[in-house]
Amino acid sequence: MADDHATQALSCYGSRFIETSNIDKLAAEGMVFNRAFVTNSICAPSRAVILSGKHSHLNGVRDNHSRFDSCQVSFPRILQEGGYQTALVGKWHLKSQPGGFDYWNILPGQGDYYNPKFINNGSDTTYHGYVTDIITDLGLQWISSLKSKDPFLLMVHHKAPHRNWMPDVKHLDVFDGITFPQPASFHDDYSGREHLHQQKLTIARHMDVVYDLKIPCDTCPVAEVNQWARSEYRKQIMAMDTIQQTAWNRGYQQEINHYDTSGFTGDQLVNWKYQRYLQDYLRCILSIDENVGRILKYLDQQGLADHTVVVYTSDQGFFLGEHGLFDKRYMYEESLRTPLVIKYPGRIKPGLIRNELVQNLDIAPTILEMAGMNMPDEMQGRSMYPLFRAPAQANWRDAVYYQFYESGWGVPQHYGIRTQSHKLIHFLSGPGNWELYDLDRDPHEMVNLYDDPANDELIQELKQELEELRIVYMVPERPGI
Numbered sequence: 001m002a003d004d005h006a007t008q009a010l011s012c013y014g015s016r017f018i019e020t021s022n023i024d025k026l027a028a029e030g031m032v033f034n035r036a037f038v039t040n041s042i043c044a045p046s047r048a049v050i051l052s053g054k055h056s057h058l059n060g061v062r063d064n065h066s067r068f069d070s071c072q073v074s075f076p077r078i079l080q081e082g083g084y085q086t087a088l089v090g091k092w093h094l095k096s097q098p099g100g101f102d103y104w105n106i107l108p109g110q111g112d113y114y115n116p117k118f119i120n121n122g123s124d125t126t127y128h129g130y131v132t133d134i135i136t137d138l139g140l141q142w143i144s145s146l147k148s149k150d151p152f153l154l155m156v157h158h159k160a161p162h163r164n165w166m167p168d169v170k171h172l173d174v175f176d177g178i179t180f181p182q183p184a185s186f187h188d189d190y191s192g193r194e195h196l197h198q199q200k201l202t203i204a205r206h207m208d209v210v211y212d213l214k215i216p217c218d219t220c221p222v223a224e225v226n227q228w229a230r231s232e233y234r235k236q237i238m239a240m241d242t243i244q245q246t247a248w249n250r251g252y253q254q255e256i257n258h259y260d261t262s263g264f265t266g267d268q269l270v271n272w273k274y275q276r277y278l279q280d281y282l283r284c285i286l287s288i289d290e291n292v293g294r295i296l297k298y299l300d301q302q303g304l305a306d307h308t309v310v311v312y313t314s315d316q317g318f319f320l321g322e323h324g325l326f327d328k329r330y331m332y333e334e335s336l337r338t339p340l341v342i343k344y345p346g347r348i349k350p351g352l353i354r355n356e357l358v359q360n361l362d363i364a365p366t367i368l369e370m371a372g373m374n375m376p377d378e379m380q381g382r383s384m385y386p387l388f389r390a391p392a393q394a395n396w397r398d399a400v401y402y403q404f405y406e407s408g409w410g411v412p413q414h415y416g417i418r419t420q421s422h423k424l425i426h427f428l429s430g431p432g433n434w435e436l437y438d439l440d441r442d443p444h445e446m447v448n449l450y451d452d453p454a455n456d457e458l459i460q461e462l463k464q465e466l467e468e469l470r471i472v473y474m475v476p477e478r479p480g481i
């Protein structure tokens with residue numbers, strides 16, 4: 001699992017920016033879920049949903065400030081009790097200590113890209129190097145250490161490509177001289193969706209030249225939401241050793257020179273920021289893809305590949321300039337959607353793409369069924385196992401439920417429903433409470449159709465279906481408000 005890996009940055013999802021050849025190999029040998037969504041687009045809540053198979057209001061992690069109760073039912077715990085050897089390495093971000101794992105070695109909080117601290121089964125430790133490589137090393141070392149032939153579960157949870165997108169120094173020259181195309185909604189003026197004027201997640205006004213884009217600039221203005229960012233960046237650089245610092249400074253010299261001599265303002269500056277953002281975000285993904293390749297190669301070499309399920313996903317999607325944004329949170333497609341690729345030798349016909357509506361809620365039930373274990377009644381997801389076999393399943397859900405509880409960054413709390421063709425969102429504060437999108441005609445979600453009387457019947461149907469989902473998932477009347 002990656003952190004904030006947008007489907008727009010995976011070639012098996014048709015990326016215009018990057019080739020992710022190792023994840024593509026996994027996709028070619030497995031199944032790509034083209035319409036996989038999260039239930040609550042932010043880090044800790046997504047992790048809790050994946051572990052528990054329950055929506056946020058039932059697993060207790062509604063936002064990034066909540067603590068996950070590791071004693072609750074989770075699929076790793078059920079596998080452990082069922083005889084699996086279990087481990088989790090990398091990002092945890094749930095405040096509590098992991099439960100249900102024989103071995104865990106996690107980043108504290110968000111963790112660092114360079115020479116990161118870890119908590120190894122409760123003991124503080126530090127590793128030298130780049131975080132994506134280290135997390136993979138820890139996972140492979142654990143598999144190598146297993147003495148028993150009992151089956152195993154290993155969760156490899158990367159920090160990358162989370163903000164502030166610090167690449168490995170060996171990738172700092174990749175994408176030099178490339179101009180990335182802007183997304184169709186890059187210049188969205190937010191008409192019909194006035195609350196978007198209040199968010200603080202724009203590339204233009206809220207992406208920091210120093211912290212995010214690595215250009216030393218004492219005179220560049222700092223947005224109010226980024227007051228913490230520059231001292232954090234100084235700490236990140238100080239945590240590097242001399243060799244890393246030298247390579248870092250050399251790697252960014254071209255970008256710094258370009259900025260210093262350009263005198264960019266207005267739209268030119270915004271486009272320059274977008275280009276710089278994508279360079280570093282995608283460089284981080286190169287390390288992710290390489291390390292997925294290392295795991296696949298290891299499984300091949302050890303003779304494990306033919307009887308090991310491999311799942312690649314992210315905790316949610318991410319905006320790569322769509323609506324002028326970076327970050328996630330919103331129920332809009334780029335944030336709601338998450339990559340999901342599953343290789344299951346002998347059970348999944350290789351190379352299939354599925355368009356059914358699945359969610360991260362379904363991962364726990366699916367893994368339990370693959371392991372031949374019963375799903376507890378309290379889990380709310382559905383096993384995707386029937387979808388592994390062609391053809392399309394008539395008896396599958398026709399809508400997914402979403403609810404976002406976090407406050408901050410000017411994003412209102414909201415909930416909504418997405419069907420194969422439409423999306424209805426209810427924002428709980430700010431001007432303009434409801435939004436309706438026709439996803440076939442308006443895939444970039446630029447036109448809010450809610451106030452068009454021609455849609456009254458459709459809106460009533462969607463509202464009824466939304467209320468039914470809230471009952472099925474046992475959502476409290478006014479949760480989290």
Ligand code: CA
Pocket residue numbers: 003004042043315316
């Ligand atoms: Ca995340």
